[in-house]
Amino acid sequence: MAFRPSQGTFQRTGVRTKLTTAHLAQTMTLLGMNALELLEKIEGELSKNPALELVEGRHCPNCNRRLPGNALCPKCSYQGSAQGEEPIVFVSPPEHNYTYTGSTGRYEDIETDAFSPDTEDLATYVLQQIAAEIAPADREIAVHIASSLDKDGLLSIPIMEIARYRHVDPERVYAVIQVMQRADPVGVASANEQEALLVQLDVLGTQVPRPELTRQAVEEGFHFLTKKQFTELGRLLGISKNEAEKIANFIGESLNPYPARAFWGNTRHISSDTTQVYQRPDVIMRCADDSEDTRLIVEVMWPIRGLLRINPDFKQALAEAPEAKADKWKADMEQANLLVKCLSQRNHTLVRLMQKLAKQQRNFILDGPAHIHPITRVQLAEELDVHESTISRAVSGKTVQLPSGHIIPISQFFDRSLHIRTALKGIVEAEDTPLSDTKIAKLLKEQGHKIARRTVAKYRSMEGILPAHLRKVQAKQTA
DSSP, rough: OOOOHHHHHHHHHHHHHHHHHHHHHHHHHHHTTHHHHHHHHHHHHHHTTTEEEEEOOOOOOTTOOBBBTTTTTTTTTTOOOOOOEEEEEEOOOOOOOOEEEEGGOEEEEEOOOOOOSSSSHHHHHHHHHHHTOHHHHHHHHHHHHTTBTTTTBBBOOOOOHHHHHTTSOOHHHHHHHHHHHHHHTTTTOSSSHHHHHHHHHHOOOOOOOOTHHHHHHHHHHHHHHHHHHHHHHHHHHOHHHHHHHHHHHHHHHHSSGGGGSSSEEEEEESSOOOOOOOOOOOOOEEEESSSBBBBBEEEEEOOOEEEEEEEEEHHHHHHTTHHHHHHHHHHHHHHHHHHHHHHHHHHHHHHHHHHHHHHHHHHHHHHOOOOOOOOOHHHHHHHHHHHHHHHHHHHTTTTTTTTSOOEEGGGGGGGTTTHHHHHHHHHHOOSSSSHHHHHHHHHHHHHHOOOOOHHHHHHHHTTTTOHHHHHHHHHHHHO
């Protein structure tokens, strides 16, 4: 007899389909969040859903095992041999960062003071300068601003966005920015190139002689300056073309619209390739020991302290819920269950992703960009048997701290142009006299990188390298 599904069967199937769809949708949403966004999401759910509970104490995010003191989970982070190509990947509790000590087989704490990271990057350098001037209550705002600097040292997001995220008045954010802008390099954290120049003019004051109307030229004639339309600039200011050119020359010689490309600290940052700004990375990679065949230790950072679970008291109360509240309590329970399961799935996906990336990009991780292994999101999705969009969401907006201490976007593991750009930088750094893009393309071809001249120009621009004729001018100025 043929099977005829009952109406109840269709209803149950529909419920399962609805739950599966909800599970997938929420997992993908959570997967696209970085650690800070995930923390905000979890805290929001805890505040509004009584079915959720955060159990104090340190628990392993993988297996929920309670962890004594500062120890890592003996099951999930078991390291075995310190040598081998297989990386050790696990989700790490948030209380501390850890470093593997190799021969002792122990992890030791690293202090994570917000203004004292191990490596000096632009954001940290600026934060260290202004620490004494910023009220303790505003330090998180300062870190947020510093974390939002782009490669040129300009603020990449609107002040209002920072204010909304931090739940503070925009004036408070702007006050911190004003302090930061007067640190070294002057103009850092400006909203754009024009503001950076104006800040530098204000700070320089009368210390450096400058042509009259320089500030007015930047304020009102910036678009003429950028296009080198000196006749129009002179007409605007009521001066001659020659005087307008003198203003432009002063700006070019004494100011910098891209603060990160100027001198700061003890270094000239011409290439502007500093990708690391102070932030807590989503993933931390370390070496098990100092040997050449060391295993990589990979920690996927978990943002909350304690164990997120279903509240057992709420679960018991649900069984005896009054009719008026039963539907609401049941919905809360379903939502809490869904969140816990989806968070677990998110962690599982990230661990699998980093397991693959740490193994395939081992040479890049240990030896630098010149050793990157070409791989696409599509290829990795096929290897992990997931959709390409899953990889894209898992990578989006997340950063990884390499064993060297540098923090880079995880998306950089998929940057197929990185090794060519590294070779291009090497050619420019070794040049006796500035080479044209055509000549650079020829030298790259000799190294096995066949690209067009216009692609050289594009990659050169991405690395913040000036054209040959401007490098010649720069060489004369620094001679």
